[in-house]
Amino acid sequence: MTMFTTLLAVGAASLASATPLQSRQVVPNYPPNEVSTGFRLVANVTDPATDLTPSVDGWEFQGIHTGAGLNDAVLASGPGRIFYHNGTAAEIRFAEGSILADGGTPLFPYGIYVQGEDEVDPTYPAEHDVAINVGSGTIGVSLLAFPDPYFYLTAHAQGTFVACPRTVPYYNAEFTVVRFAYDTFNPDTALFDRNVPEGCTAITLIPECDTLPELPEGSISSHEFAANSKCYEDVSAINWPEYGP
Template identity: 35%
Template sequence: MYTKVATLSLAALASASPVARSLSTSKAYQLQAQLVDPAKDLNPPISGQFLSTAHTGAGLNVATLSANADPSSPPFYTNGTSTDGFVDVLNDLGTDFSWGIIVQGSDATDPNFPGEHSVSVNAGGGSDGMGIQATDTTAQLHAPESGDFAVCTRHVDTLNEDLPVVRFVYEGETIPEGCVGVQFVPICAQLNDLPADSQTTHDFVQEVPCVASS
């Protein structure tokens, strides 16, 4: 039921506000960061960038942002069925197995940044209940529990560099210092084909609301 994850971006969309476009549906999407408060951004700015990954170990990626244009990058998609009782958000990184978005639980935090809940894109399935939530005018990524996404500039020890990493702030918590609140808006994309020798399938990919790319 699973499938894989890659570095995502569409430079043509990065400077535009997706909520101004019409809502459509698709089996695949890129996830664009929109600031909750347009007056608050990081330095360098991250508004309009796309959810991406930075490899930190075998089968492990920290969720980060990228402004690089690469329309050929495999997009994210919602995977699973209500009948099976498991739905997650996956992507194809060009490997033979799936990678899923995982939100650290409320009872766990990043060992290097106590009190901060990390977001990863790791080999296998993602967090059960991840998906796309829509209103009449826009759509956004939602996590299994109530809360909000944030982006923080943090030092990633395994890469020895500072990156804009994605965090999750549970309901009742405060956005950590040096972070900005974001919503991840799905921008409609084309679902990629799987290689013949893939160990996964696209048979359970859902058609979901997303913002039309043009």
């Protein structure tokens, strides 16, 4: 199963000069979606030729504890954490909201953090961490909004999420961690080049609908601004090549 990597432009083809131009209506065909306040994030490997062993296609986004209120983002084969898109309608529209989950005792909001281009992982200094830590997360990490016809997690930066087998010092054990790989501008082509670290595979994190649990009394978290989000019923069941403009 391969996730789309680019959106194809649809144009009109010129016919012979003796034949008048004819218009052809193109009917968009995209996978059906639903609306839910809660969702899990399911990984889709964008290039199966670079997939890890075992495959991480269909694995889910979650965290592993690395300190008080700190979690490294990883992929695992079991059910992932339930997230929600938090913010006012205007904040979400302009990618200024947050992707949050609830955790701890009492429940606190945990946000998704993506290191900036000037920040690096101390153990792997060429890579940029993704974490699920206490707080509101990195502004700009959000679900892609209208008018894009697909729904997936974006950092609103030129780059891609990647999955990498890496040793996590806190456990001195290997996990499939999630990183963000920033693209590099190529002046020769005037395009951006991908910078997927060695041994990693590029992934798209796609929302799969789930139920956002009610908050127990005494929670620090609040669902007052938890927004309804577009998501898919079963991400792994979608045959992406069937869809497109």
